[in-house]
Amino acid sequence: MADWIILAAISLVSGCFAVQWLLPRQTRRDDVFGLFSTTSLFDAVFLFDGDHLISHSDIALAGFEHVGSWQDLRRLLQRDFPTFPETPEKVRDQNVLVISAIDCTVEREVVCEWIDGIVRVRLHEPARIAPTGSSALSEPSRLAMEQAPYPVWLLDHNSQVQWCNAAYVTLVRRARGQDADLTAPLFPDASDAPSLGKSRVAVDVTGTNSKLWFDLTQIGQDDGRLCYATDINAIVEAETAQRKFVQTMTKTFAQLSIGLAIFDRNRQLALFNPALIDLTTLPPDFLSCRPNISSFFDRLRDQHMMPEPKNYRTWRRQMNDLLEAAEGGNYHETWSLPSGSVYSVSGRPHPDGAVAFLFEDITAEITLTRRFRSEMDLMQSILDKLADAIAVFADDGTLALTNYAYEKLWGSAQEIGFQTDTITDVTRHWQDHCVATPILGEIRNFVEMRDNRAEWTAEFRMRSGITLDCTVSPVHNGATIVRFAPVDILTKTAPMKQISA
Template identity: 35%
Template sequence: MVLHALNILGAGLSAFVGASAIVFGLDRWTDAAPVRSLSAGGAVIFLFEGGTLVDATPAARQLLRGKRRADSDLSRLADVVGGRFGTVLTHRLSELRANGRLILTSIDGLETLEAEEENGLLRLTLRTDCRSVGSVDRLSVDALEAELLLLRGLAEDAPLPIWTQDSQDQLSWANRAYLELSDRNRVAPDDPAQAEGGRSFWPAAPLFEPPRDLNEGECRQRRLSLPRPVGESPVWYEVTSVRRGEGSLHFANDVSGLVLAESARQHFVQTLAKTFASLRTGLAIFDRDRRLVLFNPAFVDLTGLPIGFLSGRPVVQTVLDRLREAKILPEPRDYAGWRDEVAALEAAAAQGQYCENWSLPNGQIYRVTGRPHPDGAVAFLFEDISDEIGLTRRFRAELSLARNALDALDDAVAAFSPTGDLTLWNMAYARLWRRTEGTTDPGHLQAEAAEWERACLPTPFWAQLHARSDSARVPLETALEHRDGRRLRVRLVTLTGGGLLAMFREDPEHRLGPTQVAS
């Protein structure tokens, strides 16, 4: 209905005035100045030099304003007025050199165009018969009508909903996108009224609530939603409102995808926060400006830093300074060296190369790891590894005790893993079979058995040893004679888990005899 009325109003000058009021201030966007009406006998004058406009009356400049770009200003003018004179203006102007002056009359006889050259300048004078067209220049009216059609098309065909409201906040104008949005929001999918040729209905009320206390010229943005049927997500719009005189101009941009992305991001952050809250590892994340943006309860428990301090988003150096004061960090030799260490720590963490153990005065040990994150962020992980380190130290102490106990034995003892690797032996075994102390090669059962066989005289025991299966649980025991004349008593016992223990004892009184199996 409104669109049809606008098309009727656009037929003449009165249509331009009415439509300009409906479009509500679009002329501000074109930088177009109001056109002065010419008095009777007035003229529109242009002055060109080499095709470039060097001077013109205000009405003349108005004719060229907003017109498409051409090779020159003279070509722009020819595009505007040439059709009215039924000729190619630039071609006719070539006659000036022969005649010195040229006068053209429009097809309808209401306008004349006078061209003459003065000192290398081209002067064009456009005159209108005011008795026929009244007090308004006809070309200016045509230009304004063309500009009106352009602005109307821009507003009407814009993909964004655009509308205006009067001083009473009633809808006064709306473009096609707004009317279509109003139809979708008002008419149910199964409503038969929607089958009326796809015609848009004039909304009874604006779709969006107008802003309150909007001052003249003020631009305000709001995020508003339109209700949807039960079970469907609401549609969100970024609504921009501008006050113009007694009314207001509004634009709506669909930001449902952005709202959905922000909601997903917030949900993801909340999920991460819940996950981090249950971790025993302390987590502290610093953004690209090295300010603390995220930490979990374990970080507070491990460091003892106040939550109020951490919530203030301190920088990395401030956090490390507080850790140093709380004796969470290893004490440096001097403060200048400490600052250098902080800078090196931050740089190493940004490259993902920082991982150190911090031994605290109270005996606790923290493993601190720095990891880079996207956008230049850095994350620090704090783990209390005191129990792990203590367990490792106790294991090493027990292992050292076991080695010392074996070394105190006169018998040569060697233990092999289920895979046959030599894992433990004492000094007596090293002396007997000439193993070098501190060797990095642990040896293997097959290699060790071959060494035993080469160093001793032949006996059926070696065949029994090679034929022995890994699952055999019955120990083997026999007497051996070393090639250097020493007599040995050997005993092989299968350990729990599949390992093997070999024990060698020097037995000077024992004579070489057949292989014996221990009972």
């Protein structure tokens, strides 16, 4: 009996050794993968013989209960695991294949193993263990990519997203909702394979009219393209605000009758208004080509729209002085053109080194001023021919005009300063040359009056013994004319006003 027991024990041990000897040996085996893994009871496991499902674990994920073939499983996993192999042959070629989720925030991965003709697919949460060796070098890179503040994603050759970081997932859910498909490209230019490099693209936000702007950078890889997106919404908003401001200013400048030419820091024409074309007769196509400041003034000189210089070298030196003066805000000149027009040209500094030139046609003002001065000279000449001394007071009581006979009688206006004297100052000066009389006070009151004014005449005597008849006459706009004439040559036309002693 003991021999039989010993024989049975030897047979059992031999059988165990034979089983261990016949088991297939895997080239890659660790404490995580394999049929005898202790974690298999807690994962969803599927066994395939070719394309057909032959078994699965009791603890299966929701939605995977009706998987019957490899294509069924791939269809369910493709959204979260787009790199899941199309056929089991790829697993056979690589022996062990680990597939990460497209969303790096999802703590789950798929492990496919080839075990003696059987493909084992396991869905599990990867263990986070401290990396060692070469894996320690990739851990910081992985963390940097997953936790980058800007979207990063990988496209395959079919422009489908194979991997993305948390920022990209957040962006997709913000633009397309929480249930958006991460494999579909979010950026419109991402489907354009030749568009490698940097470009500016906009992402539409579902349900709104707003757009999100990014600088998209695409770098070619062997298995697709690696893409980076930088948020530039603040830059785009600033550019939009600046563009609207420039448009508003342009519309405002377009209504101005003053020609405006703004040169940027590179001394090229950056902005001009239609009035500049009308005033300078420069062609619009020339101005649209953004000429530099030298070409601009050279063209003005050729068009005879600036004073003709005596020689070109002096003129070029004047242009340099003009630019320096404009940068300091001190340039202002009046150009008398050969055509007879008169322009007021001024230069003003602008921020960031720009310079603005203003061209204003003041021909009408200059003509009016010249005409007014001519009329004033004519009127002065007429007054100087009169024998009577005449003084004209403005409505505010200041001395406006005198003639030659007045200056001869009372003294030179340049010496006394009559041009800025008031009626009070003038009557005091008269008092110094006359015998005391209340007539001067009456004249002062009359000049300062505004209503009930009528012409009147009075007589008083100067200290030199000359008797004068003074005629005070109101004129238009509150002005007053005071006329002095000796009694012996004066032809009286108005009754004498009685002055109480």
